[in-house]
Amino acid sequence: MTRVVGMAVAALAVMAVAMSPAGGSAGAAAPEQLTFMLDWFPNPDHVPLYAAVAEGYFTQAGLHVALQVPANADDPLKLAAVGRVDVAVNYEPSVIIARAQGLPVKSIGLLIGQPLTTIMFLERSGIRRPRDLQGRRVGFAVTGYEDAVVDQVVQSDGGNPGTITMVNVGFDLVPALLTHKVDAVVGAYRNVERVQIEMQGQQVGMFEPERYGVPAFYELVLIARDRGIAARRPALGRFVGAVARGLAFTEAHPEAAFRDYVRLNPTLGDTFNRRSFAATLPYYARTQTQGASTWDAFSRWMASHKVISAPVAARDLFVNLAP
Secondary structure (H helix, E strand, O other): OOOOOOOOOOOOOEEEOOOOOOOOOOOOOOOEEEEEEOOOOOOHHHHHHHHHHHOOHHHHOOEEEEEEOOOOOOHHHHHHHOOOOOEEEEOHHHHHHHHHOOOOEEEEEEEEOOOOEEEEEEHHHOOOOHHHHOOOEEEEOOOOHHHHHHHHHHHHOOOOHHHOEEEEOOOOHHHHHHOOOOOEEEEEEOOOHHHHHHHOOOOEEEEOHHHOOOOOOOOEEEEEEHHHHHHOHHHHHHHHHHHHHHHHHHHHOHHHHHHHHHHHOOOOOOHHHHHHHHHHHHHEOOOOOOOHHHHHHHHHHHHHOOOOOOOOOHHHOEOOOOO
């Protein structure tokens, strides 16, 4: 689920978000402090967050947000669960698994409102439909959930997933595919790995799981722990509202939003980031109202595929905090 996008990024540990953002006012009440951790290094999924910083939306909401970049992909959810960060970016499937394991985290808002993950392959592989994966090698990075996606997609086309060899390639999805270590990969994003491969002159094919019986889900969500939500609900609501403004700004002014992103991440203005951002635009969340049916359907699907032992109630997975 986590993207390592091969970009030249500095190994940042913490970036203070109050770097002269627009909209501050002298003499105002002291802003409330929040720590906020990304899911991984800055990438185009995060453009609306950096737009919210640069346009001063957090400051205008009375917040001083310290934006942290994790050293490890597992850190955001774990640190949110124990209160070491107030808010983190994470994934709906990961939140469901965490809650099923007893970790006290909930989604409080949305960043990417639709699935980005796919089963991806090279056009020249001869794969044309899901059952063509029978007898092939499929690379994966996250065990359990991604195996279930492959099973569902192949079974939906009348195929037998038991004939597929699953190969753990870590997060080296693109090299594994281009070097023919595997015939396809699951967990590749339609806005990241697809762009990377096409930039190397290869044509990409992909199966979008939501077209083959996997319930649609929220790809990137904003999470906080239960105690934090109870103790700081007004501040967290203002945080989600500021993110919503960043999302709306990005939709209305994509070029300006991308400039904000590059201004705060000067090494990320390259062709890959531009193309990836263009591919991401249709998927940014258009609302901060999460649907119980979306959480419930995916939780039940995960339970039916033995990813979790039993469905988790939607009320334990999310709360809508936006005004």
